[in-house]
Amino acid sequence: MVKRRPTIADVARRAGVSKGAVSYALNGRPGIAEATRRRILEAADALGWRPSHRGRSLSVSRAFTLGLVVARDPALLGSDPFFPTFIAGVESLLAERGQALVLQVVAEGEAEAESYRRLARDGRVDGVFLTDLRRNDPRIDLVAELGLPAVTLNRPDQPSPFPAVCVDDRPGIQEAVEHLVGLGHTRIAHVAGPEEYLHGHGRCEAFRAAMAEHGLPATLVDVADFTAAGGMAATRRLLGSPDRPTAIVYANDQMAIAGISVAQGLGIQIPDELSVTGYDDTELAAHIHPPLTTVRQDVFSWGQVAARTLLALIEGETTADVHLEPAQLVVRQSTAQSQSRDEQSDPRDNPARVPSPHHSPSEET
Amino acid sequence: MVKRRPTIADVARRAGVSKGAVSYALNGRPGIAEATRRRILEAADALGWRPSHRGRSLSVSRAFTLGLVVARDPALLGSDPFFPTFIAGVESLLAERGQALVLQVVAEGEAEAESYRRLARDGRVDGVFLTDLRRNDPRIDLVAELGLPAVTLNRPDQPSPFPAVCVDDRPGIQEAVEHLVGLGHTRIAHVAGPEEYLHGHGRCEAFRAAMAEHGLPATLVDVADFTAAGGMAATRRLLGSPDRPTAIVYANDQMAIAGISVAQGLGIQIPDELSVTGYDDTELAAHIHPPLTTVRQDVFSWGQVAARTLLALIEGETTADVHLEPAQLVVRQSTAQSQSRDEQSDPRDNPARVPSPHHSPSEET
DNA sequence: CACCCGAACTGAACCGGTTCAGTTGTCGCA
DNA sequence: TGCGACAACTGAACCGGTTCAGTTCGGGTG
Numbered sequence: 012m013v014k015r016r017p018t019i020a021d022v023a024r025r026a027g028v029s030k031g032a033v034s035y036a037l038n039g040r041p042g043i044a045e046a047t048r049r050r051i052l053e054a055a056d057a058l059g060w061r062p063s064h065r066g067r068s069l070s071v072s073r074a075f076t077l078g079l080v081v082a083r084d085p086a087l088l089g090s091d092p093f094f095p096t097f098i099a100g101v102e103s104l105l106a107e108r109g110q111a112l113v114l115q116v117v118a119e120g121e122a123e124a125e126s127y128r129r130l131a132r133d134g135r136v137d138g139v140f141l142t143d144l145r146r147n148d149p150r151i152d153l154v155a156e157l158g159l160p161a162v163t164l165n166r167p168d169q170p171s172p173f174p175a176v177c178v179d180d181r182p183g184i185q186e187a188v189e190h191l192v193g194l195g196h197t198r199i200a201h202v203a204g205p206e207e208y209l210h211g212h213g214r215c216e217a218f219r220a221a222m223a224e225h226g227l228p229a230t231l232v233d234v235a236d237f238t239a240a241g242g243m244a245a246t247r248r249l250l251g252s253p254d255r256p257t258a259i260v261y262a263n264d265q266m267a268i269a270g271i272s273v274a275q276g277l278g279i280q281i282p283d284e285l286s287v288t289g290y291d292d293t294e295l296a297a298h299i300h301p302p303l304t305t306v307r308q309d310v311f312s313w314g315q316v317a318a319r320t321l322l323a324l325i326e327g328e329t330t331a332d333v334h335l336e337p338a339q340l341v342v343r344q345s346t347a348q349s350q351s352r353d354e355q356s357d358p359r360d361n362p363a364r365v366p367s368p369h370h371s372p373s374e375e376t
Numbered sequence: 377m378v379k380r381r382p383t384i385a386d387v388a389r390r391a392g393v394s395k396g397a398v399s400y401a402l403n404g405r406p407g408i409a410e411a412t413r414r415r416i417l418e419a420a421d422a423l424g425w426r427p428s429h430r431g432r433s434l435s436v437s438r439a440f441t442l443g444l445v446v447a448r449d450p451a452l453l454g455s456d457p458f459f460p461t462f463i464a465g466v467e468s469l470l471a472e473r474g475q476a477l478v479l480q481v482v483a484e485g486e487a488e489a490e491s492y493r494r495l496a497r498d499g500r501v502d503g504v505f506l507t508d509l510r511r512n513d514p515r516i517d518l519v520a521e522l523g524l525p526a527v528t529l530n531r532p533d534q535p536s537p538f539p540a541v542c543v544d545d546r547p548g549i550q551e552a553v554e555h556l557v558g559l560g561h562t563r564i565a566h567v568a569g570p571e572e573y574l575h576g577h578g579r580c581e582a583f584r585a586a587m588a589e590h591g592l593p594a595t596l597v598d599v600a601d602f603t604a605a606g607g608m609a610a611t612r613r614l615l616g617s618p619d620r621p622t623a624i625v626y627a628n629d630q631m632a633i634a635g636i637s638v639a640q641g642l643g644i645q646i647p648d649e650l651s652v653t654g655y656d657d658t659e660l661a662a663h664i665h666p667p668l669t670t671v672r673q674d675v676f677s678w679g680q681v682a683a684r685t686l687l688a689l690i691e692g693e694t695t696a697d698v699h700l701e702p703a704q705l706v707v708r709q710s711t712a713q714s715q716s717r718d719e720q721s722d723p724r725d726n727p728a729r730v731p732s733p734h735h736s737p738s739e740e741t
Numbered sequence: 742c743a744c745c746c747g748a749a750c751t752g753a754a755c756c757g758g759t760t761c762a763g764t765t766g767t768c769g770c771a
Numbered sequence: 772t773g774c775g776a777c778a779a780c781t782g783a784a785c786c787g788g789t790t791c792a793g794t795t796c797g798g799g800t801g
Contacts, residue, residue, distance in 0.1 A: 028780075090658055241543065242663070295604045398788095
């Protein structure tokens with residue numbers, strides 16, 4: 012006789028009650044005498060029975076599963092510190108509630124929409140997280156139309172029926188700018204993320220606003236793509252421009268680190284000749300030379316709260332937007348007093364100066 | 377009247393056949409005339425019907441889902457380039473086969489075992505990936521006992537009933553050592569990953585073997601933990617040792633980049649005074665200064681093949697171990713000719729020398 | 742022309758839970 | 772003592788598929 016998972020019928024038989032009674036007892040419903048309930052639970056325990064996820068799933072028409080679709084070039088996904096941490100936060104909540112997370116990784120574009128459609132029509136998930144929001148993001152309408160509950164990370168720039176879990180990017184960027192202004196910088200540049208992304212765009216706007224607040228022009232803005240390669244290229248452009256910045260605010264650490272490397276390759280001292288700030292506070296940020304002044308956000312909590320909100324929404328509770336603690340500046344050693352006396356630039360400002368002997372532009376895929 | 381998902385019964389009614397016939401037609405089973413099959417498929421199409429994953433799942437006792445449990449400190453997970461890429465590879469295969477991936481992120485230890493147990497007893501998954509294998513890994517026996525099909529990444533150091541998908545670490549490390557030896561280095565150090573991990577241990581052994589092959593002593597081995605902080609500490613120790621190495625082979629890029637930063641903080645020129653190699657070829661590796669010589673492995677394919685193997689196993693096919701293309705050295709600019717003439721060390725070898733003015737040991741969390 | 746066979750299809754059981762309309766039994770109260 | 776109310780529990784339907792034992796029917800064969 013082959014071992015078989017016990018079913019609810021086995022438990023009912025052993026406890027001498029009906030299947031229904033077992034179900035009620037297990038789910039803590041009224042209508043079962045305390046003594047009976049105990050007997051049932053003991054029987055379940057003795058048999059090592061746990062309700063079948065599949066059976067439950069079918070009868071209550073719920074997947075007990077949440078979905079996360081990541082549309083990103085796989086080659087770049089590895090360097091993004093956001094998703095693993097966010098997912099860890101989500102999981103920390105889901106595990107204790109018997110929920111699971113299904114993850115889809117797709118290329119950007121049509122594959123992404125298809126992915127949501129599949130999740131919806133297969134009934135694979137009860138709701139989805141909408142991350143990496145884009146401007147006028149088509150997913151909002153798509154997911155609404157599919158009838159999938161969802162939670163957005165930050166509030167979309169368009170009408171959205173979904174609750175949003177928000178972390179304001181602006182204070183962090185503003186702090187960074189203020190920190191630099193306090194150090195005497197006036198020619199502060201920004202290497203932005205893609206304009207199409209809400210966070211890329213938002214951080215850029217925050218930068219402009221913060222600069223304006225101090226009466227400084229935000230002319231040195233270079234739009235990159237959050238990758239090291241992009242950050243490198245943007246930094247090259249900025250450092251080669253006639254009014255070279257004395258400080259650069261990067262929209263993420265990855266670009267900042269690449270930027271620092273570019274400067275070092277050009278023989279520009281950091282922070283003496285160029286101050287740099289990042290965004291994310293990745294593990295590496297504190298361990299490069301010089302340690303990176305950056306903005307830290309609590310992505311883990313973000314995941315937790317997003318999961319909690321999505322579950323509440325699925326349970327039918329009406330949920331309002333949640334605003335988390337905004338990100339904060341962490342000052343390290345990549346920022347220092349500005350050395351440029353007013354607009355006067357010293358001769359060393361020429362970025363075409365002697366490159367490091369081992370720096371060859373050929374190896375820069 | 378509220379819109380309701382069409383069920384197989386609706387399709388059957390519309391096509392004028394029984395539920396069973398629809399099921400057969402859909403699954404391409406024999407016993408349905410071609411004309412009927414067409415009529416059924418048309419009806420399904422007209423109604424926009426797709427079989428319910430839940431119904432199917434219950435009746436065939438399959439979850440159509442694979443599991444991946446990641447046991448890692450969430451704070452460090454973000455900097456690991458492996459999982460996102462691996463998952464992307466897995467997904468690239470699963471999507472087209474109607475499978476999904478559930479991801480669990482747990483703390484190391486008992487929570488990990490509990491996670492596998494839950495996946496198994498809830499019938500959430502049909503099989504799991506065993507990554508980050510440890511020496512004498514308890515998960516092998518656990519998962520076998522739970523009756524879960526599994527695939528291991530690399531072959532465990534213990535009897536295992538599961539097929540393994542292997543990528544040999546040794547050639548990459550060996551290439552790195554040979555590259556350095558070819559540049560005249562003899563005092564080559566290794567900053568290893570944790571000994572308990574098969575890949576940490578394996579790369580370390582590969583280093584020793586490669587050194588022995590060239591008649592060099594592998595005395596400068598410092599065991600770290602794959603994190604930037606760990607790499608930093610290990611590098612400090614190595615650079616402070618009496619017979620300071622002229623080259624360091626790191627077990628991953630994260631530690632290598634942190635190590636380069638330590639050296640730079642101490643005023644040690646890279647690669648002139650110290651050559652460095654990494655492992656992983658993260659996006660950043662090519663974009664730091666100097667660009668990092670490292671070992672590239674195709675993690676995406678690894679994920680694909682692992683998924684294919686696991687699915688085959690679940691389908692009942694007997695599967696043998698698969699060996700993928702080993703990782704390869706990518707030479708960039710962090711390695712150069714050794715400057716140390718024999719064992720003679722020049723006065724600059726004192727690592728306690730003037731630290732960079734902006735390097736403060738306080739900010740090194 | 743009777744018979745047999747296989748292809749085509751049906752009906753019902755089944756997967757393992759949940760839920761709801763009923764049934765039973767007990768107790769309080771008039 | 773009789774009645775109603777309520778708590779406790781049962782039995783069966785249901786979720787949406789798959790599967791299998793049968794049934795029907797048309798054609799080939801002796």
